[in-house]
Every structure is written in C-alpha cells, then in structure tokens.
Amino acid sequence: MLECVSIEEVRDCIDRIDDQLVRLLAERSDYVQMAMTFKHDASEANVPSRNEEILERVRNLSVEYGMDAGIIDAVYRTMIEKFVSLQQQLLSKNEGQD
Template identity: 45%
Template sequence: MAVTCTTLEEVRNNIDRLDQQIVTLLAERGRYVSQAAHFKKDADGVKAPQRVEQVIAKVRNLAQVAGANPQVTEQVYRAMIAAFIQQELAEHAALTTQQAT
C-alpha cells in the first residue's frame, strides 16, 4: 500500500525501493523462463500465444483487484513477455544445438 509522501524526494525514494523489488522479481521470473525452455519442443511452444493471453487476462484481473490500471498492467506485461520470449527462444535454440551434438 502506498504511503502519502510530502516531498518529491520521498516519492522518488519509494519508487527506487519498489524498482529494487521489481527487478529482483524479474530476475526470479527470468530464471523460471530459462527452466521452461527445457520443457518445450520447438519455437512455437516457446511463443505459446494461448498461454500469453491467459497470463494477460490473469494480470488484468489482478490489476483490478489491486487498484492498478489494467491497461498499463497489460502493456507492461506484453512488453515483458515479449522480451522473455526472445530470451527463451535463444536458450531453446542453444539447448537444441547442444542436444544435436
């Protein structure tokens, strides 16, 4: 829950604190994405558009419950998922190459 700040510096300090937590969570999420590459058979499995839409629907609902803007949440998640898909595609390709040798 956000506290009421009395200065811009307080606002920025709280945003910096949250950014640290968000980046830590992104790193953890990224480690799970890396693990997922081991379970997927091909690039289509990595892209998994149906799963992407499930995640988007889920986070939009979570945003509403939390009092966040669902549109902003969706945009952030779509960008994050697209970046993680690129990471996972590269890791999947490397795994496929290793298995072929």
C-alpha cells in the first residue's frame, strides 16, 4: 500500500483498485457464463452448497488480509445473487428456444 500525502492521491489509488476490480469481475462473469454450458435449465443456476462454499472461502480470505468479513460476505452475497439471476434469465431464454 502506498503512503498517500493528499486526499487526491488516496482517490487516485482507490480509482486504480476499482479499475482492477472491474476487470476481475468481468473475467469472473465470463467464467460464470461459461459454467452455463454445463447446466441444462434455469433450476441448475442456483447451487446453495456451492454458494456457501464460496462465501466461507472468501470470509476466511478476508480474515487473512485483515479485512472485515462482514463486508466481504455482503459484497459476495450480492454478487452471487446477481450472477445466479443472470444465469436463470439466460438459461430460461435457452429453454424457450428448444
């Protein structure tokens, strides 16, 4: 972490990190969509056991990095919910095309 001497420098660092986060989320989204090729219908989009596995793993990582696990939990729950919803919508469309 850089030692910033002004609020502008702090904001620049946050912006740089946000750029990286968005790039990584886009990559994650690509893999989420790839996972759909292995699913047959919208009912397979939500796998609660996998969701909990992900949440437990990232909560543990957050503790390792000295971050509030509650923040990570909330962010990941929202992300998982949105990606599951996207998969359900896309898989439902594909079902209608069969």
